[in-house]
Amino acid sequence: MHKGYAIELANVVKRFGEVAAVDHVTLQIHDGEFFSLLGPSGCGKTTTLRMIAGFEYPSGGELMIHGRPMATVPPHHRPVNTVFQSYALFPHMTVAQNVAFGLKMKRVPKAELGARVQAALDMVRLAGFAERYPRQMSGGQQQRVALARALVNQPEVLLLDEPLGALDQKLRKEMQLELKSLQHRVGITFIFVTHDQEEALTMSDRIAVMNQGKVLQVGTPTEIYERPTCKFVADFIGETNFIEGKVVEQGDEYATIQTPDGLQLRGYTPLPVNVGEAATLSLRPEKARLILPIHARPDDAFTMPVHVEMITYIGSDTRITVRLNEGRTLDVWEQNTLSTLDRNAYWQPGEAAVLVCPPANALVLTE
Template sequence: MSAADAIAVAGVTKVFGSGNGQVAAVDDITVSIRKNEFFTLLGPSGCGKTTLLRLIAGFEFPTSGAIWLDGADVSDTPPFRRPINTVFQNYALFPHMTVEENIGFGLKMLNRPKAEIAERVAAMLKLVRMEALAGRRTNQISGGQQQRVALARALAPAPKVLLLDEPLSALDYKLRKEMQIELKRLQAETGITFIFVTHDQEEALTMSDRIAVMAAGRILQVGSPREVYDAPADRFVAGFIGESNLLPGTVERVSGGLASVTLSVGGRIEAVAPDGFSGGGPATVVLRPEHARLMPAAGAPEGAIAGTLATAVYFGTDTHYHVRLADGSDFTVREQNRPSVEARFHAGDAVAAVVEPRAARLLRERP
């Protein structure tokens, strides 16, 4: 691992069960998480993201491979000797202690002097804006407040890495939005490395410095939110992060990193090819719904993707047009709504989609 890494996961596999019931929840994962980074593990439930987090926390130990923390191998270190703290999904606050006692627990277990603990707890209460409720029992405060206490408790011992296991999933929409901003602020103020687990792609995109997209115990892609959104590594990433249209076709030629693809539903697209791509033949193009525009079929330029409008769904900020293509598949176009302009198209209209330049990407097919 390099000196800039807070955590290095090196070829870690975690197998649960025995005999025929063996399942690799984490399957040979190698990834490095940099210091002061907001790093997100994103994937559907059962993809192994929580197991990976628990391996880093020390609640589970790898079947094979190693976990490095700040240059030291901690693979066999129990959780109470790792300078890593966790915010649990259900918060796991100690119900027999007050808010203050919860926040001070870690420092007390580290045998810090009483005066130092009191000072640090006061600072943490201020950080999460909970000064007024310091003496309350944890079952006497709201879910959002419990969340703040859980954060303060995990941050109080100033860990090298903070792990967050879907901490916002129990909150309602508005509170979740507030806490997202709050978490970003806390990470910036404390400078602690955050590893955040979520299945919510929007949460991952808005909060992360980098995202690791996981499925079936593996990491499929690691990159900035922009990279994983604009240049998904494969079909799964393209489908899991945001909506996307997947169009099969044939690559005619590649030049200057652009592939000219004839689509099997008719029409032609210039798609950005992955680095080092040179082959021809069958391929899949991925296109985000907001990167296409709809126009009447009559007068559409050559190469536009033609079809019939099946439905138009109004979403407030934008309208989703579902277009039926020649082979019966669905193609989605998303257009921003403008004030006092009625929907431009109606179900049954013959329409054509025009794609913005350099918006479509050729998917690298995995063997």
């Protein structure tokens, strides 16, 4: 029986020369979890994955798989398997031989081997492709062979290094859902590396957002999107407006900041803040609302008089850029809930408006 976490990293460091590619990363990944490492390229997410696979050894800290220290265990003795970004299928072997490779290395008896290879190919819906060579298959099919080749070994943890990166948009969406349902069926812990925030939000139980070798925040997709704890996460996941200022009032969960030109704005504080501290208000464009000045009421929580500057109609939404009186611009997205060609139903450039945002929809961040 396994105890504790599927994967545990404690203060793991990886240096290449002077550069710390992974800088004191601490993570606990639960059994059966779909866990994503999300960040821009060069953030250390792939290096972290390679250390779990055993292709790189940590310069410091501790890495455990189901409680067993992995510091000196070579990759071929680790209970994990990897789906590579390039798939890394063996081109000189058929699909069946590729899938059988891991079992052959473990000297699984022939009869059992054949049955398991067949089951793995069935699982990824490639039953009829056993005798093909990888080069005779499409990118999406090769991707599924790579999955079968890894899963047939029944690893304790499956590592996926940007496996959807090479696929086109439509196939990518399909594979996202397929991967997720596959993970539910096999019940194996998946660690998924990606730079695509939408992909991570769609598929993950939890996400670790990384930048410059550090883990900035770990949480469910909702937590990461709705309650980012720092500017980087707020900016990297989805889109947002930032307004710089200074904390002037601070309560239990909410704080008010004041911009250099005297505008006072209130928002939720995911982390405690202190009065006088420099802070940034993060306001997602879909969480603000534009109303006509005549509809504004004095008890609206936080309002800003603005002028509509630019309107972009993108079908489901209308994206409106508004200019504040002191000069800065903000983005506001309105869902097009009405179906009409009437121009009066939409905002017009130059129109005066009031931007409304309840404090619960905005965040005050200090990092």
